Amino acid sequence: MTDKPVLIVDDDKSICKTLKLHFKRKGIDVIITNSGMEGLRELDSLPSAIIILDIRLPDANGLELLKEIQKRGDGYFTIIITAFPDMESTVKAVQSGVGEYIHKPLDIAEIDSAIEKANNFFANLKYQEMDFVPIPEYKPSEGIRFIGKSPIMKELFKTVGMISMSKATVHITGESGTGKELVARSIHQHGSNRDAPFISVNCSAIVETLLESELFGHVKGAFTGASSNKEGKFSLAKNGTIFLDEVGEMNFNLQAKLLRVLQEREFERVGGEEKLKAECRMLSATNRNLEQMVKEGSFREDLYYRLKVINIHLPPLRDRREDIQYLLLHFIAKTSKEINRSIRFISQEAIDFLVSHSWKGNVREIENMVTHVVTMTQDESLTKANFASIINNSESGRIVEHLLTAESRNNPMPAPNGYNMESLNEIEKRHVRKTLEHTKWHKGKACRILGISRPRLDRKIKKYGINPSRSYATENMTSEQ
Ligand SMILES: Nc1ncnc2c1ncn2[C@@H]1O[C@H](COP(=O)(O)OP(=O)(O)OP(=O)(O)O)[C@@H](O)[C@H]1O
Ligand SMILES: [Mg+2]
Numbered sequence: 001m002t003d004k005p006v007l008i009v010d011d012d013k014s015i016c017k018t019l020k021l022h023f024k025r026k027g028i029d030v031i032i033t034n035s036g037m038e039g040l041r042e043l044d045s046l047p048s049a050i051i052i053l054d055i056r057l058p059d060a061n062g063l064e065l066l067k068e069i070q071k072r073g074d075g076y077f078t079i080i081i082t083a084f085p086d087m088e089s090t091v092k093a094v095q096s097g098v099g100e101y102i103h104k105p106l107d108i109a110e111i112d113s114a115i116e117k118a119n120n121f122f123a124n125l126k127y128q129e130m131d132f133v134p135i136p137e138y139k140p141s142e143g144i145r146f147i148g149k150s151p152i153m154k155e156l157f158k159t160v161g162m163i164s165m166s167k168a169t170v171h172i173t174g175e176s177g178t179g180k181e182l183v184a185r186s187i188h189q190h191g192s193n194r195d196a197p198f199i200s201v202n203c204s205a206i207v208e209t210l211l212e213s214e215l216f217g218h219v220k221g222a223f224t225g226a227s228s229n230k231e232g233k234f235s236l237a238k239n240g241t242i243f244l245d246e247v248g249e250m251n252f253n254l255q256a257k258l259l260r261v262l263q264e265r266e267f268e269r270v271g272g273e274e275k276l277k278a279e280c281r282m283l284s285a286t287n288r289n290l291e292q293m294v295k296e297g298s299f300r301e302d303l304y305y306r307l308k309v310i311n312i313h314l315p316p317l318r319d320r321r322e323d324i325q326y327l328l329l330h331f332i333a334k335t336s337k338e339i340n341r342s343i344r345f346i347s348q349e350a351i352d353f354l355v356s357h358s359w360k361g362n363v364r365e366i367e368n369m370v371t372h373v374v375t376m377t378q379d380e381s382l383t384k385a386n387f388a389s390i391i392n393n394s395e396s397g398r399i400v401e402h403l404l405t406a407e408s409r410n411n412p413m414p415a416p417n418g419y420n421m422e423s424l425n426e427i428e429k430r431h432v433r434k435t436l437e438h439t440k441w442h443k444g445k446a447c448r449i450l451g452i453s454r455p456r457l458d459r460k461i462k463k464y465g466i467n468p469s470r471s472y473a474t475e476n477m478t479s480e481q
Contacts, residue, residue: 001112002119005029005046009039009065010054010081015106019052022108036060040068048075050118052111055082074125077118081106123344123380128455132345132381133325138333144186146179147330149451150320156183156312163310164190169262171247171307172285174314177364180285181245183312187283188241196240199233199280204246212254213270222271234267237280247307248288248299255300262306282307317359317366324355327363331370332382341374345381348456353384356424357391429464432457441468 006023008016008030016032023030031046033039036057043049051069055062062080069076083104099121100114124134146157163170164187172180181200188198206214213222217232233242244250250258261267262282266275284307293299317324328351336343359365373386432450439445447457460466 001026002028002050002115002122004048004050004077004118004122005031006050006052006115007031007033007039007042007046008052009033009036009057009062010052011035011058012054015081015104018106019111022111034058036062036065039065043069043072043076048122049077050115051076051078053078053080055080056084077121079111079114079118127345127381128453131348131456131459133329133348133351135333135336135344135346136329138330138337140337144182144189145330145334146182146186147326148320148323149326150322152315152320153323156314159312160186161190163187163312165192167281168309169282169284169307170310170312171290172283172312172314173290174285174287175316175362176287177362178314178316179363180287180314181243183314184241184243184245184283184285188243188281191241191281193239193241193281196238196280197236198241198243199237200243200245201233202245204249208251208254211250212257215254216257216267216269216276217272218270219272222269226271229269232267232269234261234278234280235276239279241281241283244282244284246286246288247284248286248290248293252298252300255303259300259303259306262303317362321355324359324366325351327366328354328370331367332374335371335374339375341377342380343374343377343382347381347383350382350384350387352424354387354391425464428460429466432460432464433466436461436466436468 006019006028008019010016011034013034016034020030020032031042033042036059039051039053043051053062053065053069057065062082066078066080069078077099079100079102081102081104100117102110102114127134148154148157160183170184170187172183174180184200185198188194201215203211213226213230213232215232215234217230217235218226220226220228244258257267261278265278267278268275290299290304290308294301294304317327328346332343332346335341354366361368369387369390372390373382377386379386432446435446435449436443439449443454443457447454450457452460
């Protein structure tokens with residue numbers, strides 16, 4: 001159940017006896033003490049333990065004792081037990097970072113679940129020491145989860161927020177798998193008509209001859225096979241949103257009809273005469289270069305300008321590598337939840353490896369790869385080995401190029417790897433050093449800029465042997481957070 005010893009500090013001897021019996025039966029080492037002093041003495045010989053601590057002891061207050069325990073480092077998980085449940089001490093205990101809080105009379109099931117929590121705590125500690133990153137908890141929400149922390153994506157979220165309240169026509173561009181459809185859905189979901197339908201039409205997936213009837217509907221007998229009247233997508237979208245995906249695939253004839261809908265907001269069913277109103281908002285997307293198509297004469301210029309009243313461009317992942325880690329963690333958490341896996345950590349080495357991959361298929365490629373890896377494992381942690389077999393190793397060399405800053409591109413440094421390029425480690429070392437200098441060795445600020453924890457920053461400083469220049473060393477090394 002746990003490989004840590006359990007130290008019980010309680011003057012109630014019957015409780016000690018019951019717990020001892022319970023733990024012994026499970027093969028767990030138990031040490032019984034009946035006072036604060038005795039408890040602390042035992043701790044001297046226990047570098048790591050689960051402590052069950054009574055809050056009122058004959059010689060000490062459990063909360064004071066808790067502070068003493070905390071001074072001894074991270075190796076302890078404390079379960080406070082008390083016969084006098086009062087809010088004040090509970091709040092204090094929680095604030096001081098106690099592991100668990102249980103009321104007397106003790107319920108053995110509660111003790112067992114606290115031990116389980118302790119196990120998780122020690123597992124987290126072990127993984128963090130090994131430079132593993134925890135997978136966040138995935139909470140399925142009604143809304144769309146749009147992941148992105150890069151400046152470029154933050155701007156994009158703002159734009160989506162602003163334009164969703166308007167009815168303006170928006171054209172979304174970007175390579176395959178960058179999230180164009182997700183943006184379209186987001187615009188709809190944040191708009192005032194979010195309860196109205198969102199209708200997506202993939203113009204490249206429908207045979208040309210049927211696309212017109214698909215969009216505008218048809219009347220009975222309009223063509224062979226039209227055995228009854230049919231509503232088109234423009235009618236079905238009502239006052240919601242119609243999303244014309246791969247709009248560049250539309251033929252010239254249909255382009256003219258679409259232009260009319262945009263200009264006059266009306267259309268007719270195929271074979272019909274009745275004028276119908278188009279009340280929906282129109283969004284479109286393509287990964288083709290429409291401007292080029294206009295130049296070549298395969299896309300109407302007037303339609304092009306009508307569609308892209310507002311243009312949102314989704315950059316490929318290689319231009320926003322900061323997002324890769326968050327997308328990875330998000331998809332691992334989501335897929336684990338969906339297919340019932342309990343993956344809790346991923347190694348930093350795996351993340352670094354994946355961040356340097358080329359991701360030509362953009363976010364969809366990450367999503368597919370994660371689904372594959374998560375499906376194939378029963379482990380609670382993922383390492384580089386889980387991904388390396390899927391990902392073509394030869395890619396990573398090319399990526400270094402993208403990570404080079406403008407500065408280093410202009411002044412390439414001779415690198416020890418035989419190429420005129422820096423390795424990822426060298427780039428990281430330089431960036432960590434630069435950040436520390438920028439914050440004048442204020443490590444708290446540096447951690448916030450780098451988006452890493454304090455122990456990780458310390459490990460990187462040690463790994464790369466980064467030293468502060470003399471002036472920072474004396475002034476700022478100790479003034480943190
Ligand atoms: N920023 C993001 N956060 C979370 N999930 C994302 C993000 N971007 C894309 N996705 C997911 O990646 C997958 C691909 O996105 P989407 O279908 O929107 O791409 P696309 O640009 O329309 O691709 P294509 O051009 O191939 O149609 C979807 O499952 C989508 O939910
Ligand atoms: Mg798409």
